Amino acid sequence: MELKTDTQTGLSIAVVGIFYVAALQVPLSLGITPDVSWLLTVAERMLSGETLYRDILEYNPPFSVWIYTGPAALSFFTGLSSETLLLFQFSALFFLSFAACLVIGAHAGLLPKGAAAPLLALWVAVFVLLPNYTFLQREHFAIVAFTPWLVLQAARWHIGPAFRLSVWMVVLGGLSCAVMVMTKPYYLPTVLLPVAGLMLKTRSLRPPFHPENLLGAAVAAAYGLAVLTLYPDYLEFLYPILDVVYLPVRTPDATMFFLICGGVLLLAVALAARPRDWSPLAITAALAASGHLAGIVAMGKAFTYHALPALCLLVLAFAAQLAARCFPEPRPSATGTLALTRISVSIVLVGTVIWLVSDVYRRGEFVDPVLANHLKANHAGQTFVSVSPSFADSHPLVRIAGGRYVGPHGAMLATDYGMQVLWQNPDMDTRAVRREIERERAIYAAAILSRQPGIILVSDRADRPGDSAWETIAQAQSGGRTIGQLYVVDARFDGMTVLRRRKGVSGSFAQ
Numbered sequence: 001m002e003l004k005t006d007t008q009t010g011l012s013i014a015v016v017g018i019f020y021v022a023a024l025q026v027p028l029s030l031g032i033t034p035d036v037s038w039l040l041t042v043a044e045r046m047l048s049g050e051t052l053y054r055d056i057l058e059y060n061p062p063f064s065v066w067i068y069t070g071p072a073a074l075s076f077f078t079g080l081s082s083e084t085l086l087l088f089q090f091s092a093l094f095f096l097s098f099a100a101c102l103v104i105g106a107h108a109g110l111l112p113k114g115a116a117a118p119l120l121a122l123w124v125a126v127f128v129l130l131p132n133y134t135f136l137q138r139e140h141f142a143i144v145a146f147t148p149w150l151v152l153q154a155a156r157w158h159i160g161p162a163f164r165l166s167v168w169m170v171v172l173g174g175l176s177c178a179v180m181v182m183t184k185p186y187y188l189p190t191v192l193l194p195v196a197g198l199m200l201k202t203r204s205l206r207p208p209f210h211p212e213n214l215l216g217a218a219v220a221a222a223y224g225l226a227v228l229t230l231y232p233d234y235l236e237f238l239y240p241i242l243d244v245v246y247l248p249v250r251t252p253d254a255t256m257f258f259l260i261c262g263g264v265l266l267l268a269v270a271l272a273a274r275p276r277d278w279s280p281l282a283i284t285a286a287l288a289a290s291g292h293l294a295g296i297v298a299m300g301k302a303f304t305y306h307a308l309p310a311l312c313l314l315v316l317a318f319a320a321q322l323a324a325r326c327f328p329e330p331r332p333s334a335t336g337t338l339a340l341t342r343i344s345v346s347i348v349l350v351g352t353v354i355w356l357v358s359d360v361y362r363r364g365e366f367v368d369p370v371l372a373n374h375l376k377a378n379h380a381g382q383t384f385v386s387v388s389p390s391f392a393d394s395h396p397l398v399r400i401a402g403g404r405y406v407g408p409h410g411a412m413l414a415t416d417y418g419m420q421v422l423w424q425n426p427d428m429d430t431r432a433v434r435r436e437i438e439r440e441r442a443i444y445a446a447a448i449l450s451r452q453p454g455i456i457l458v459s460d461r462a463d464r465p466g467d468s469a470w471e472t473i474a475q476a477q478s479g480g481r482t483i484g485q486l487y488v489v490d491a492r493f494d495g496m497t498v499l500r501r502r503k504g505v506s507g508s509f510a511q
Helices: 005-028 034-047 063-078 082-107 114-128 138-162 167-183 189-202 212-230 232-245 253-270 280-299 304-326 339-363 369-378 395-401 414-425 431-451 469-474
Strands: 383-387 453-459 486-493 495-499
Touching: 005 082, 005 114, 034 063, 034 138, 034 395, 034 495, 063 082, 063 167, 082 138, 082 167, 082 431, 114 232, 114 304, 138 167, 138 212, 138 280, 138 383, 167 280, 189 212, 212 232, 232 414, 232 431, 232 469, 253 280, 253 339, 253 395, 253 453, 253 469, 280 486, 304 339, 304 383, 304 395, 339 395, 369 486, 383 431, 383 495, 414 431, 431 469
Parallel strands: 383 453
Antiparallel strands: 453 495, 486 495
16 A cells, blocks of 8 residues: 655644644653663763773663663764753654654555554654653653564554565564663563464464564674673673662552553453454554563563553554544444443543553652752862762752762662662561672762762762661771761752862872
8 A cells, every 4th residue: 555645644744743842842841850861871971981880880781871872972073962862862763663654554554544644643642742751761762663563563463474574674673673672671572472463363483583573583682692792790790789689679559550551451442342353553562562561560660661661552552443443434333322332431441541640650750959050050060979869869960060970870779779678578688688788888989989079969868767878988988088078068958968079188088
C-alpha cells in the first residue's frame, strides 16, 4: 500500500507538529529529572578525560551513559547546553520512529490512508504528555526507539511469510530491539514475548531467525562483549556493591500499582474487541508490554521510569484496537448497544489509568529552588561534592549554579539502598551492607581529599541516629588536617548544609 499525501494531510501534520511543540512544555515545566542530569554530568566528565567506573562510580551499564554522550559532545562544539541538545536528540528520535512506523505500517496495510496526522497525535500523547517527570529518562528513549521493531513484528503477524522487508527496515528494526535490551538486560522479555507469539501463530521456528532479530541479537551480544572487555571495573568493583545493596531492594507497592494499571489496560483492550478480533498492532504491543512487566516483576522493582515502556505499549495497543474496530468504517461487530457499552467502558478504564499514572509521573525528587538560587548567586563556577543519598541534592543544583560536580557519584546509593535493604529484611546479617556503606564513605572521603571541591553539600538524609555520613567522612585526614577542618559552614537550608572551603588552605593540604 502506498502512502499518499495531499494538502489536507500536510496541513493536519503541521497542526499536530505545533501540538508537539506545545505539548513539550508539559514535561519541560517540571524540569530535567535528577537521573537525566546525572547521566549528562557523567557523559561530560567522561569526555573531559575521566574514566567510567573508576573516577565515576555510575551503577548502570555503559549504554545508559552512551545515550547522553552525543548531546554532551555536541555541547563542547556548539556552546549550547547539553540539556538543549538532549531535547533535540529526543525530537529527532521521536520523528524518526514516527516516520518509520508510518511507512512500515502503510507498506504492510496496517494503516489506512490519512492515518499520518492521527498517528502523530497519538505519538505526541503517548511519548510526550504521558511520561511527565520521566521525560528523557533512558526508558523513555528506549520505548520510542523500540516502536519500529514493534510495528515490523505486527506487519509480519498481519501478512506472514509473504511480507518483504527493505534493507533499511531490517537495520532499523534490529537496532530498535537492541536498544531496548541494552537499556536494561532484564527488559529482554519485551522482545521475546512478541517473537514467541509469532512462533505460535505461524507454528514455525523461523521468527527468532528473522533478519532484524538476528541483527538485534548480534548488536546486543557485541555490546555485552564490549562491557566485559572495555569496562572490567564495572564487574570487578561495582557489581559486588550492586549485589549487596541494590539487587535485594524491592518496591512491592509500586510493583503492585503498575501491575494493576497494566491489567486494567489489558482488560480495556479485551473489552474493545474479543481476543480473536485483536489487530496485529494490538497483539504485538500487548505481548511486548506483558514481557516488560514480567521483567520488572522478576527484578522486584517498579520505579516509575521502569514501568513507562509497558504503560506506553498498552496505551498504543488500546489505540490500535480501537482504531482497527471503528475506522475507517465501523465493523458490524462494533455496532449495537452492547458493543458500544463495552467500548465506552474500555475508554473510561484507559482514561482513569492514564489520569492515575500521569499523577504519579508528576511526582519525583525536585531541587530546592532557594538553595539553587543561593548557589548560583554566591558560588557560580565552583567545584562541588554532595554527601547525600538523593540525586536532587547534587548535580542538578550544581548545573543550575553553573558549577562543576566532581563527586564520585551523584548520590550515596549504597547508603540509600542499603538502608532500604536493612529495613525490608530486619532479620538479615547486616555486616555485608554495613561494609558497603562504609566503603562508599571511604570513597567519598578519598574523592574530597584528591579533588578538593570548593563546596560540599551535606544532607541530613544520609544520617541515622548516632551514625552521620558526614561526620565519618570529615574524620579522614591528609597533611595533618581532617576534612572537617578544611571546611566551614556557609549556609543552612531545610535538611541541607552548605560547606565552603576555608580561605588560605593550600591545595596540598599542608599545615
